[in-house]
Amino acid sequence: MNLVDAIEKKEMKEEPPVVRIGDTVKVHMRIVEGEKERIQVIEGVVIKMRGSANRKTITVRKISFGVGVERIFPIHSPRVEKVDILKHAKVRRAKLYFLRELRGKAARLKEVKKAPTEKKSKVRSRGKKAKAARTKKAG
Amino acid sequence: MEALLGKKLGMTQVFTDKGDCVPVTVIQVEKCVPVLKRTVETDGYEAVLVAYGERKKKHTNKAQQGFYAKHKLDPAQVLTEFRDQEIDDDALGKPLKVDLFAEGDIVNVIGTSKGKGFQGVMKRHGFAGHPASRGNHESFRGPGSIGMATFPGRVLRGHPMAGHMGDVRVFVKNLRVVGVDTGNNTILIRGAVPGKNGGLVRVVKAQKQPKNSNK
Numbered sequence: 001m002n003l004v005d006a007i008e009k010k011e012m013k014e015e016p017p018v019v020r021i022g023d024t025v026k027v028h029m030r031i032v033e034g035e036k037e038r039i040q041v042i043e044g045v046v047i048k049m050r051g052s053a054n055r056k057t058i059t060v061r062k063i064s065f066g067v068g069v070e071r072i073f074p075i076h077s078p079r080v081e082k083v084d085i086l087k088h089a090k091v092r093r094a095k096l097y098f099l100r101e102l103r104g105k106a107a108r109l110k111e112v113k114k115a116p117t118e119k120k121s122k123v124r125s126r127g128k129k130a131k132a133a134r135t136k137k138a139g
Numbered sequence: 140m141e142a143l144l145g146k147k148l149g150m151t152q153v154f155t156d157k158g159d160c161v162p163v164t165v166i167q168v169e170k171c172v173p174v175l176k177r178t179v180e181t182d183g184y185e186a187v188l189v190a191y192g193e194r195k196k197k198h199t200n201k202a203q204q205g206f207y208a209k210h211k212l213d214p215a216q217v218l219t220e221f222r223d224q225e226i227d228d229d230a231l232g233k234p235l236k237v238d239l240f241a242e243g244d245i246v247n248v249i250g251t252s253k254g255k256g257f258q259g260v261m262k263r264h265g266f267a268g269h270p271a272s273r274g275n276h277e278s279f280r281g282p283g284s285i286g287m288a289t290f291p292g293r294v295l296r297g298h299p300m301a302g303h304m305g306d307v308r309v310f311v312k313n314l315r316v317v318g319v320d321t322g323n324n325t326i327l328i329r330g331a332v333p334g335k336n337g338g339l340v341r342v343v344k345a346q347k348q349p350k351n352s353n354k
Contacts (some may be wrong), residue, residue, distance in 0.1 A: 003323055004149045004165050011153050030158070055152055079158035 011054035012076050019046055019058055019075070022089035022096060022109050025059055027073055028081040039081060042071055045089075045109065047096035055113075061099060063107075068100060088112050141344035142221040143235045144171045144191040145326070147250065149336045153317065153327065161326040163317050166342060171235045173226055174212055187224045189235075191339065192216030217339060226270035237319050237326045244316045245348050250340035251335035254306030264299040313345055 019025060027042045044062030047070070051057050054076045061070045073080050089109035099107050145166040175188035194214040196204065207214050229341050240246065260266040260282045268280050282301070286294045311333060318327035332340055 002148075003167060003325060004151050006323075007153070007327070008151050011151075032157075052149075054154075074160060076154070076155055077158055077160065078156075105239060 005053070008055070015057075016075055017083035017085070019083060019085065020088060021046055021049060021094055022091035024086040024089070025035070025058075025060060026084040026086060027071075029073070030079045043086070044069075044071075045096065045099065047099055049094075052136050057070040061096075063103075088114070088134070140173060140187060140221075140224050140226040140230065140235065141239055142187075142189075142224055143237070143239070143342055144189060144217065144219065144339055145169075145342055147334055147336055147340050148325070149331055150331065161317055161329055163175055163329055163330075164332045165325055165327060166332070167323065167325045168235060168237055169324070172215075173231055173235065175210060176226065176228070176231065177220065184222065185224075186220040186222045187226050188218060188220050189281050190215035190218055207241060219341070221341070221343065228275065236321060237324050238321050240316050240319055240342070240344065242316055243347040243349060245313050246316055247343050247345045248311045248314055248327065248328065248332045248340050248341055249343070250309060250311075250338055251309055252305045252309045252333045253335050255304040257302060258304040259301045260299060263301060263304045266299075289295055313347065 017025075023046045025044070025046055029040045031038055031040050031041060042060055042062065044060040046058050047061045048059035049056065050059075055074070056076060057074045059070050059072050061068060063069070073083075077084065088111065090112050091109060096109075099109075127133050145168040146169050148165040150162060150164050152160050154160055170192055173187050174190045174191050177184060177186040177188065179185060190212065192215055194216050196214055199207065199214040203214065255262070259280050261268050266282060269275050269278050269283070271279060282299075285298055285300070311331075314332070315329040316326055317329050320326070326342070328342070335339060337349050
């Protein structure tokens with residue numbers, strides 16, 4: 001493994017929260033104010049995920065006192081205590097920016113009870129890697 | 140000896156104990172051997188000659204082969220000197236370890252920046268360019284006036300113009316060492332370091348160290 005990847009892996013949480021786009025989540029954030037430390041909970045919809053390995057972040061959108069608020073959480077940060085997933089939603093795109101334009105009832109997502117299963121990675125049928133895999137299987 | 144040559148592997152980020160996210164550059168020291176001392180008596184200045192990496196004999200030219208044979212060394216990828224460094228005689232010939240730096244140390248990093256090719260004055264010197272509208276035509280990214288008229292009748296020396304940008308030696312001062320991994324012989328340095336991934340950089344301990352330094 002490349003050394004940079006190894007460092008990133010070491011920095012990752014052992015059990016990172018499995019979050020999907022459109023999930024309604026409760027993020028428990030550790031906040032240090034001077035000497036004191038408290039946990040703040042932010043509840044909202046995950047509208048964006050970006051980055052990989054230890055750099056992965058989620059953007060959580062909520063309506064607070066009638067104003068839309070988005071917060072970005074690096075999910076591998078030690079300050080993110082835990083992420084509770086309240087419900088999953090049926091979504092058809094990777095970034096839910098359209099929610100920013102919508103208010104009230106229109107800004108709801110259709111809930112799905114079960115977490116969508118992970119799509120199987122496409123099996124390569126052409127190219128060098130596929131050929132190598134085939135010969136490996138046969139041999 | 141508080142300097143070494145290393146390979147820039149790339150950048151990533153790490154979290155501190157407090158939870159702060161720190162951008163870091165990973166530098167690996169593969170094979171960095173101090174081989175020779177330059178002294179005032181023999182050479183007129185103090186320095187340590189360092190050999191980095193390996194080179195096949197057939198790729199080494201005759202002049203260098205002669206140098207390596209004279210000092211009974213293996214051909215190296217890079218030979219370079221670090222001025223004003225002190226080293227014990229028995230440390231010569233032994234590869235440098237990254238543990239000559241500790242977490243929290245302040246270092247200077249010297250490398251060769253990425254080459255940008257022939258660039259115009261806006262990118263190369265930060266000129267403002269010209270308006271996109273209001274009757275302007277043909278000239279949008281040009282330098283504008285480059286001097287006066289009959290007096291002095293020439294362009295002043297050193298006037299910023301378009302030309303080759305990048306691929307020059309860049310010195311970055313006062314970067315903090317965030318982590319030291321003796322197993323892989325790598326160090327993590329806060330912030331960016333000149334050059335592309337895979338490029339060689341010189342890491343030298345800075346004169347200025349934090350007050351609560353552990354050394």
